[in-house]
Structures are given as C-alpha cells and as structure tokens.
Amino acid sequence: MARSYGPYFDPEYETLSIRINPPRVSVDNASCKDCTLVKVDSINKPGILLEVVQILSDLDLVITKAYISSDGGWFMDVFHVTDQHGNKVTDNNTIGHIEKALGPEGYTSGILKTRPGRKVGENSMGDYTTIELIGRDRPGLLSEISAVLANLHFNVAAAEVWTHNGRIACVLYINDNCSSLDEDEESRLCVMEEQLNNILRGREDDESGAHATFSVGSIHVDRRLHQMFFADRDYEGGCLEMEIEYPPNSKPDVRIESCVEKGYSVVSVSCKDRAKLMFDIVCTLTDMQYAVFHATISSDGPSASQEYFIRHMDGCTLESEAEKEKVVKCIEAAIRRRISEGFSFELCAKDRVGLLSEVTRVLRENGLSVTRAGVTTIGEKAKNFFYVRDASGNPVEMKTIERLREEIGQTMMLNVKKVPTSAKEPETGGLAKTSFFLGGLLEKFRT
Structure with a gap:
C-alpha cells in the first residue's frame, strides 16, 4: 500500500517574517513635555492593533492621542500615553514590559498569543x-x-x-x-x-x-x-426596563461614512472620554471581523474623538444600511458597558x-x-x-x-x-x- 505524504511546514516559518523584519518599539519621554510617546513599527498582521492597545490598557495607561497606519503590509503606530494621574510613564518596570511585550521577544515567544487555558478536570x-x-x-x-x-x-x-x-x-x-x-x-x-x-x-x-x-x-x-x-x-x-438612564453627555455619537476614493468605510466616534475607551472600540471592530487600516484618536478635556478607516476582512466596505446600523449599535453598546x-x-x-x-x-x-x-x-x-x-x-x-x-x-x-x-x-x-x-x-x- 502506497504511503501518502502531506506538505511539510517548518514550525519556525510562522515567525520567519518577524525574525527577518523584527518589530521596533520605542518609549520616548523626551519629545513631549506632558506625555510619553510609544512608537511601534512592525509587519502588519490581523489583530495587531488590538494586541498593542490591549498591552497599553492592561498597564492602566491613558491614551490621549494615537495615529494608526497599517496599509501596505506595514504597521506604524504612535501613542501618546500618560499614567492615570496624567503624568509621563517613568516607571522602569512598566517601560520594560512595554518594550518586551511589543518588541521582537513578544512576537516570537508567544507573549501576544492566546495562553492555554484550563478545562475542568485538568491542571x-x-x-x-x-x-x-x-x-x-x-x-x-x-x-x-x-x-x-x-x-x-x-x-x-x-x-x-x-x-x-x-x-x-x-x-x-x-x-x-x-x-x-x-x-x-x-x-x-x-x-x-x-x-x-x-x-x-x-x-x-x-x-x-x-x-x-x-x-x-x-x-x-x-x-x-x-x-x-x-x-x-x-x-x-431587548430588556430596557432595567437599563440605567445615563446622563445626556455620556451618550456616544457614532457615525459611518464612505471614503469612496480610498475604498474605506469611516467610523467616527464622539463621546465622553474615559479609561480603556480605545480598547473597547477596537476590540468590538476586531471581533466583528473588521480590519482597521488607519485611525486618529484624540481627547480634548472631557471629550474624546476617534476616527477609524475600516474594511471587512474580505476587503469589502460597509455597503448596506443594515450592516452600518449594526456596527453603530455594537460600538455604542461596547462604550456603555463600562460606563x-x-x-x-x-x-x-x-x-x-x-x-x-x-x-x-x-x-x-x-x-x-x-x-x-x-x-x-x-x-x-x-x-x-x-x-x-x-x-x-x-x-x-x-x-x-x-x-x-x-x-x-x-x-x-x-x-x-x-x-x-x-x-x-x-x-x-x-x-x-x-x-x-x-x-x-x-x-x-x-x-
């Protein structure tokens, strides 16, 4: 009986592109007088923006501004961050964690990958x-x-x-x-x-x-x-009888427009600023199978303004009104869950x-x-x-x-x-x- 062989894939191949072009991350406290700049340059891959924002959010850093560009196969981000008291990030342990998690070691060692979990009955x-x-x-x-x-x-x-x-x-x-x-x-x-x-x-x-x-x-x-x-x-x-009446100024304003000449759908969000706001929005877009190609985030006092240029994972933009309405509702819900x-x-x-x-x-x-x-x-x-x-x-x-x-x-x-x-x-x-x-x-x- 003849044996059949499948193609062989070297397990090291998955990280080959990262090892050839390792990500670069810098934590800059000199360029701005009132915040720390975290700059990330890396090969683009699905979900990378969420991974980066997740790392910063889990360290309780406040993102006051951000500029995202991930078109053309390369991912370039600049984040303006402070601690929760509005000060620069000066703690060496925090800086070291950012550099390790977002640098080459984080990508090749699996820091940013899902950890194995625990099933009942297993240790x-x-x-x-x-x-x-x-x-x-x-x-x-x-x-x-x-x-x-x-x-x-x-x-x-x-x-x-x-x-x-x-x-x-x-x-x-x-x-x-x-x-x-x-x-x-x-x-x-x-x-x-x-x-x-x-x-x-x-x-x-x-x-x-x-x-x-x-x-x-x-x-x-x-x-x-x-x-x-x-x-x-x-x-x-579906169960609004128990929904809290939030103050009018906390209601998010979410709009979706088309950028026909560039082939993007543009999601604009204006709402009251708070901790982990960017994480909640990026998390929702990612789990709804949308890729963020460009984004601009800024906060002015108590208000936040965020703009995302997105496409569906299959490369399509948001065409139907029903799809746009669903995205608006999902982002509004993601923002209000943590209010x-x-x-x-x-x-x-x-x-x-x-x-x-x-x-x-x-x-x-x-x-x-x-x-x-x-x-x-x-x-x-x-x-x-x-x-x-x-x-x-x-x-x-x-x-x-x-x-x-x-x-x-x-x-x-x-x-x-x-x-x-x-x-x-x-x-x-x-x-x-x-x-x-x-x-x-x-x-x-x-x-």
Whole structure:
C-alpha cells in the first residue's frame, strides 16, 4: 500500500517574517513635555492593533492621542500615553514590559498569543476553575451567585462582572483548599453548574439564553466579556426596563461614512472620554471581523474623538444600511458597558471562602444593585470593588452609605467614592487595575 505524504511546514516559518523584519518599539519621554510617546513599527498582521492597545490598557495607561497606519503590509503606530494621574510613564518596570511585550521577544515567544487555558478536570491552570455566566440581570443576582459558591465551599479568587441593557456577564476564577480535583470536587462542580444555571434562568419560561459554563481556553477577561455580550446581542436592547438612564453627555455619537476614493468605510466616534475607551472600540471592530487600516484618536478635556478607516476582512466596505446600523449599535453598546455612574465601594479584607457572598448579601439587604464589580486576590488579601445604584437605578442615598459603613466597616476596610465625572480623574485606584491583576494571576498559573 502506497504511503501518502502531506506538505511539510517548518514550525519556525510562522515567525520567519518577524525574525527577518523584527518589530521596533520605542518609549520616548523626551519629545513631549506632558506625555510619553510609544512608537511601534512592525509587519502588519490581523489583530495587531488590538494586541498593542490591549498591552497599553492592561498597564492602566491613558491614551490621549494615537495615529494608526497599517496599509501596505506595514504597521506604524504612535501613542501618546500618560499614567492615570496624567503624568509621563517613568516607571522602569512598566517601560520594560512595554518594550518586551511589543518588541521582537513578544512576537516570537508567544507573549501576544492566546495562553492555554484550563478545562475542568485538568491542571493546566493550577488549581483554578474558570466560570463564565451570562443572563438576565436583576437586583440581588450577584449575591445569589456568590452564595451558591460559598455554600459549596468554593472561593472566588478573581472575577469581573459587567451589566448592560438588563443583562449580566461574569468571568470568575474559583478554587478551594484541595490541591487536585478529586471525585468530591468533581461532584460539587456539577452541582454548582446546575444551581448557577437555575439561578440565571430564573423563571422556567425564561428563554433569554442564560447559562453558566466552564471556560475551555485562556482569555483576556475584558475582551471575553465584550464577546459574551455581543453573542448575547445586548446591543439590540431587548430588556430596557432595567437599563440605567445615563446622563445626556455620556451618550456616544457614532457615525459611518464612505471614503469612496480610498475604498474605506469611516467610523467616527464622539463621546465622553474615559479609561480603556480605545480598547473597547477596537476590540468590538476586531471581533466583528473588521480590519482597521488607519485611525486618529484624540481627547480634548472631557471629550474624546476617534476616527477609524475600516474594511471587512474580505476587503469589502460597509455597503448596506443594515450592516452600518449594526456596527453603530455594537460600538455604542461596547462604550456603555463600562460606563459607571453613582458611587463605588472598595473593600479590602483577608481572603476567605464566602467573603464575596457576605459583602453582596449586605448590599442586597440595603436595596442596592451592582452595575459593575471586580475581585482580585493578592497574597492573603482580597480586594473587591463595586459600582452600585439602588434597586430602581437611582443614585445611592447618603443614609444608605452610612449604614453600609456601620455594617461592613467593622470587619474590613471600606472606602466609598463618588465616580469621577472627568476622564482626567482616575477611577477607584484598585478597580482600574483589575484586568492587570487578573493578567498577573494568569501569569502565575503558567509558571
């Protein structure tokens, strides 16, 4: 019997072009008096803009201006960045991370590639199990979810929770005191999945696509939340009765025009500036299979203006009105998912099973709804951050805040802040670093 042979591909070929023409990255603190310039020159490849913006966003850097050009097979970007206090980036560790991640080593070593994740029953990510939840939001839902985990003796080591258009999406990393998955833990995982699905579905007639699943691959948490909401079609606004009434000045203005002579569709976005705004927009365009060829980003005080010259991955522009309308709605949704108004609570306590359940129960009993939350664990310390409103979607009254101080402040550090109205003001110090801490947590899983 004759043998058949397929073509041989050298595994080194994938990075050959990068090794022949390695990317160049420079961090320049001399050219501008009020910001740091990050310049990236590289061979173009699909998704490269999102990778670069993701690196800068995960370091909590504020992009005040950017000039993007990736036509003709070469990628050239200039980013004007500051730290969250508006200062130049001078920390050597941060500069070193930028140069390593965006330079030749980052491309050839796989730093920018998706990391292998953990399937239930396997130990590829240490002793952490990743759970993704999506469903219809309601007051007290996060408290019910965390109570299920606490009752089954699972600890929430890290989490990110977003709500939008009456929907909730969560990514949670859980563990317990066991060093490996034994039969008892396997059984508890099955029970947990069943109970979480029941909570998310709510009524038996709720066919809203609610579900709890174990994540198979490794993920960038913020990007995964955008993907979950996009798949859930939250941009259609099917459950507006729970949607927060955002101030008029926070409503984004998204427009799409045609640049016929160059063969591009031009997406223009004007809205209130905030942290990670560019990441959210580029993430959405990338996941919708659009390539950005040129872009200009600038912020003027509290306002931001961003313009993207795009084509679909197949080279086509946006021709139909239906496609344009969908892109507008998806970008608007991506911008508003991270908008928070009202008060934020920052709590710090010794990490333990049931901590998140205890805190969210107190919030629920005081008539508060969580619009966004983050959980991080550093050593033996747990940091929880919550953006809250009352159950009707209105701002929290001061008497409620004082009552919370009395109930929670006795056992853990509690810091209450008014969400800043200016993009120049940093959000609560820890929450802005949630994704970076999660990235650090995932990095520990790999070692």
